[in-house]
Amino acid sequence: MxxxxxxxxxxxxxxxxxxxxxxxxxxxxxxxxxxxxxxxxxxxxxxxxxxxxxxxxxxxxxxxxxxxxxxxxxxxxxxxxxxxxxxxxxxVLTPQNFEKVLPGMRMEQVRKMLGKPMKVTPYALRQETHYDWRYLNPPSTARIFTVVFDADLKVKGTASVDEESMNPSGGTR
Missing domain, CATH: 3.30.1450 (Beta-lactamase Inhibitory Protein; Chain:B, domain 1)
Incomplete structure (x- = not known):
């Protein structure tokens, strides 16, 4: 604590x-x-x-x-x-920067743009790795931005969701 x-x-x-x-x-x-x-x-x-x-x-x-x-x-x-x-x-954790994360970008490029993520989750069966960042969407909505990387650690896609929908109790994932 x-x-x-x-x-x-x-x-x-x-x-x-x-x-x-x-x-x-x-x-x-x-x-x-x-x-x-x-x-x-x-x-x-x-x-x-x-x-x-x-x-x-x-x-x-x-x-x-x-x-x-x-x-x-x-x-x-x-x-x-x-x-x-x-x-x-x-x-750097802004919707404007998230829009610059495009399919095919290398993980290193994304890491240099957004900094260290809050969480990295490998999904071996899907051959994907998800990087998650917590951010505040103006004016005050807590959200999580996820970048999905393929097996070669190139961007496959992105998503952004309200943190509350991921963690209804208010805790971290």
Whole structure:
């Protein structure tokens, strides 16, 4: 229970942390001071094959992944430019980003776009693997976005459902 409170407390502080960071001004040290160590660090070359990579693919850029799954409803990608300053801060679990997940995309591309999922479920008989992310559909509907990968870990399809329909008791799957 203590860990759950800690995780929920972290997510609750995100708006304050974000307000303290300004693109083009905040440094890598500022980002780490407010968000801590990233879950993953992606180099510019890693991000170049994602749809609309923007600042994340600029030479010398690094993107820090801050994951709020499985209990939270956000994943943040914070890009630090070659000059050491924050060039972008994005909450990536949005319907607009989900629309960019297309059949045939590789699992690595999806992972770089959306961050670490809350849950990965292999279905051996179907030769599928499902990745699930919790997110908040504006203004306040808790939902789960699922990407279905085939045996080669390429996107087969996607779905999005209200979390309440998956977990009527309010617990996690």
């Amino acid at each position: 203590g860990l759950l409170s800690f995780v929920l407390g972290l997510a609750g502080c995100d708006p304050q942390r974000i307000a303290e960071l300004e693109e083009g001004v905040a440094t890598e040290a500022d980002v780490r001071a407010r968000f801590g160590e990233p879950e993953k660090i992606w180099d510019a070359a890693d991000m170049a094959d994602t749809p609309l990579p923007g600042a994340a693919a600029a030479p010398g850029a690094r993107t820090f992944e801050y994951n709020r799954q499985p209990q939270g409803q956000a994943n943040y990608m914070i890009t630090i430019g070659a000059d050491g300053k924050m060039s972008a801060l994005r909450q």
